[in-house]
Amino acid sequence: MTETEPNAVPKLEIRPLSDAPDTREQLAELLVHTVAGGGSVGFMHPLTREAASAFWDGTLAAAARGERIILGSWDGPSLTGTVTLILHMPPNQPHRAEIAKMMTHPRWRGQGVATALLRAAEALAAERGRTLLVLDTASDGGAAGLYERAGYTFAGELPGYALKPHGGLTGTRLYWKRIGEGAA
Numbered sequence: 492m493t494e495t496e497p498n499a500v501p502k503l504e505i506r507p508l509s510d511a512p513d514t515r516e517q518l519a520e521l522l523v524h525t526v527a528g529g530g531s532v533g534f535m536h537p538l539t540r541e542a543a544s545a546f547w548d549g550t551l552a553a554a555a556r557g558e559r560i561i562l563g564s565w566d567g568p569s570l571t572g573t574v575t576l577i578l579h580m581p582p583n584q585p586h587r588a589e590i591a592k593m594m595t596h597p598r599w600r601g602q603g604v605a606t607a608l609l610r611a612a613e614a615l616a617a618e619r620g621r622t623l624l625v626l627d628t629a630s631d632g633g634a635a636g637l638y639e640r641a642g643y644t645f646a647g648e649l650p651g652y653a654l655k656p657h658g659g660l661t662g663t664r665l666y667w668k669r670i671g672e673g674a675a
């Protein structure tokens with residue numbers, strides 16, 4: 492653990508991740524902890540380390556093919572958070588990208604990690620000529636506040652959309668944001 496003051500903003504280094512054993516291990520640990528803590532990121536609790544590792548194997552391979560960018564936020568050797576920018580879209584939506592799998596390690600929450608990851612993902616999307624970002628977040632226990640503060644517009648809610656990691660249905664809230672040349 493790094494020696495930061497309580498509430499001090501950690502010195503974050505944000506960079507695209509590629510497949511390496513230590514990176515995959517830290518991503519898997521982050522995913523398992525997030526799901527155990529009730530984070531709605533597509534999985535049910537309990538999530539095994541093996542299943543989490545297999546998920547990142549597949550998604551890091553997609554990143555290697557240029558279909559997505561997996562950003563990691565680092566405090567020295569420790570992965571503090573991650574977000575995925577999905578670039579692979581149908582041929583009629585080349586201007587669009589999606590934000591997914593936003594997670595901050597519980598130890599680093601409330602210090603601006605997710606906000607910094609979101610800004611970095613938006614900058615990379617704009618650099619690639621994307622003008623519309625879309626995302627969804629669980630109505631119950633999701634990150635709606637984070638996205639609303641970052642300028643995302645609420646498009647609507649799908650009721651009873653997914654199971655929460657510990658069971659019980661939650662709706663999902665859909666958000667969008669124009670970026671780059673698409674921004675007003």
Ligand SMILES: CC(C)(COP(=O)(O)OP(=O)(O)OC[C@H]1O[C@@H](n2cnc3c(N)ncnc32)[C@H](O)[C@@H]1OP(=O)(O)O)[C@@H](O)C(=O)NCCC(=O)NCCS
Pocket residue numbers: 498499500525529530531532572592593594595596599600601602603604605606607627628629632633634636637
């Ligand atoms: C949602 C999640 C990614 C937010 O991560 P985070 O790094 O804590 O987010 P940020 O620090 O950027 O902002 C979160 C909060 O901290 C506050 N904050 C930001 N910088 C801060 C700072 N320097 N000091 C104290 N608080 C700060 C923000 O105002 C925000 O306030 P809120 O609690 O009212 O929402 C994290 O809680 C998480 O991993 N949750 C589980 C998974 C999940 O639900 N992911 C979303 C899927 S769509």
